[in-house]
Amino acid sequence: MFEKNQIKEINRAVLAGLNAPGLSPEENASEESLEELAALLETAGGVCLGTVLQNKSAPDPRTFIGEGKAAEIKELARSLGADLVIFDNPLSPSQQRVLTEELGVTVMDRSALILDIFAKRARTSEGRLQVALAQYKYLLPRLTGMWKHLERQEGAIGTRGPGETQMETDRRIIHRKINKLEEELKDVRRVRSTQRERREKNEVPVVAIVGYTNAGKSTLLNALTGADIPANNRLFDTLDTTTRTLEISDTCTVLISDTVGFISKLPHQLVDAFKATLEELTFADLLLHVIDANHPSWREQAEVVDKLIRELGAAETPRLEVFNKCDQFVGDILPHGEDIVSISARTGAGLPDLLDAIGRRLDAGARRVELRLPYDKGGLLDQLYREAKVERVDYGETIEVTAVCTPRTLGQLADYLAQAEG
Numbered sequence: 001m002f003e004k005n006q007i008k009e010i011n012r013a014v015l016a017g018l019n020a021p022g023l024s025p026e027e028n029a030s031e032e033s034l035e036e037l038a039a040l041l042e043t044a045g046g047v048c049l050g051t052v053l054q055n056k057s058a059p060d061p062r063t064f065i066g067e068g069k070a071a072e073i074k075e076l077a078r079s080l081g082a083d084l085v086i087f088d089n090p091l092s093p094s095q096q097r098v099l100t101e102e103l104g105v106t107v108m109d110r111s112a113l114i115l116d117i118f119a120k121r122a123r124t125s126e127g128r129l130q131v132a133l134a135q136y137k138y139l140l141p142r143l144t145g146m147w148k149h150l151e152r153q154e155g156a157i158g159t160r161g162p163g164e165t166q167m168e169t170d171r172r173i174i175h176r177k178i179n180k181l182e183e184e185l186k187d188v189r190r191v192r193s194t195q196r197e198r199r200e201k202n203e204v205p206v207v208a209i210v211g212y213t214n215a216g217k218s219t220l221l222n223a224l225t226g227a228d229i230p231a232n233n234r235l236f237d238t239l240d241t242t243t244r245t246l247e248i249s250d251t252c253t254v255l256i257s258d259t260v261g262f263i264s265k266l267p268h269q270l271v272d273a274f275k276a277t278l279e280e281l282t283f284a285d286l287l288l289h290v291i292d293a294n295h296p297s298w299r300e301q302a303e304v305v306d307k308l309i310r311e312l313g314a315a316e317t318p319r320l321e322v323f324n325k326c327d328q329f330v331g332d333i334l335p336h337g338e339d340i341v342s343i344s345a346r347t348g349a350g351l352p353d354l355l356d357a358i359g360r361r362l363d364a365g366a367r368r369v370e371l372r373l374p375y376d377k378g379g380l381l382d383q384l385y386r387e388a389k390v391e392r393v394d395y396g397e398t399i400e401v402t403a404v405c406t407p408r409t410l411g412q413l414a415d416y417l418a419q420a421e422g
Helices: 031-043 067-080 093-103 110-121 125-146 148-153 160-202 217-225 268-273 298-311 351-362 379-387 407-412
Strands: 012-019 047-055 084-087 106-109 206-211 243-249 252-258 286-292 319-324 340-342 367-373 389-395 399-405 417-420
Touching: 012 031, 012 067, 031 047, 031 110, 047 067, 067 093, 084 093, 084 110, 093 106, 093 125, 106 110, 110 125, 110 268, 125 160, 125 268, 206 217, 206 298, 217 243, 217 252, 217 286, 217 319, 217 351, 243 351, 252 351, 286 298, 286 351, 319 351, 340 351, 367 379, 379 389, 379 399, 379 407, 399 407
Parallel strands: 012 047, 012 084, 084 106, 206 252, 206 286, 286 319, 319 340
Antiparallel strands: 243 252, 367 399, 367 417, 389 399
C-alpha cells in the first residue's frame, strides 16, 4: 500500500508535464492541466514550488520527458529544495523507477496523487474498500521497481533468489487482497441491488447529482435538502455518497444522491473500483449534471463528465444541465433551453426553477386523493404504504386515507376513491 501521510511528509514539489502530439488527451499535459495538478497537490497538503512543461514530438521510452529535461528538473528540484516531483502524465513503472533514480527525489504521477487524496478523503467502509482496491491495482505492476535495488547486488550470495521469492510472495499477497476486496464490493453491489428493488417497488424516483470535482454538487445537495455535507472550495472534498429525500411538490417525492466528483485523467483503477457507487447512475431516473459556470474551462470539464457517463453506460439516462455559480458568472451568455437551468447553490438563486424542471420530468401524473377502505380490505392500506405517499389515516365507519398516488395505484383502487383534490 501507499505510505500513509506521504504527501504530508514530502510536501514540497515540482510539477512536470509532457505535451506531445502522439499522446491522447487523457495522457497529454498542458498549462491548464498543470494548474489543476497544482490544485490537487494543495488538496493533498503539498506545496507547488515550480512547474515544467516540455514540448516534445514523442515521449522518451526511458525517461519519458527526455534526458536533457530530466537534468533540468533535477537541478530545479535541488535549487528549490523540493523532495517530490509529480508528473501530470501517466508514467510506466519503469519510467517512474528511472526518474526516481536520476532525479534523486520521489517521483509520482497524477494517478498516484489522486489515489493518495482519495485514501485520505474516504470516510465510509465502502469508500475505503474502493480506494484500497484501486491502490492495490496501481501498486501491483510497480512491485518490480520496489525490488530493483536487489538487482544491483546480482551475484551476491543470498540476494537474487530471496529477492525474487519475496517479490513473488508480495505479488501473491496483493492478488489475494485484490480478490478479497472485489468479493466485498460484490456484496456491496448485492446490497445496492436489494435497496434498488425496494425503491422500484415503492416507485420512488431517483435523482443522481454528477459533475466535475468542485462544481458545487455537495453545496447543491445541502441547499435542496439541508444535508449538511462539508462543502469546501477544494477538489474531491467529499467522496462518500449521501442520499436524502427531497419533496419536489405535493405529489412528487424523490431520492437525491450526490456522487464522487469526476476529473480529467481520472485513474482507470478508480473508475473500476467506484463502479459499485457509480453504477447507480445507470439506474437513476434523472441526472443533474452540475457545471461550474464560472470556470474558464467549463466546456472541457463538461465533456469529461459526459465521456465518463457514456463509459458507465448511463448515456440514455434523462439529464438536466445545471449551471452553478451563476452569481459569479462573467462572460458570454450561457447555454439555455428546456433541459438547462442556471442556479447559484450558494445563494439559492434559481433553485425553484430547478425543482420545477425536476418535477416536470418525474411527476408521473401522481395526485392527492381520499380513499375509503372497508375493514375487510385492510390489506390495501399496506399496499398504499408501499406504493403511495400516505399523508393521513382515520379509522371510522371505514378506513379513510389521504394519499398521493400514481395513476397505476389509482387504477387498482378506483372502487374505493372518495374524492380528488387539485
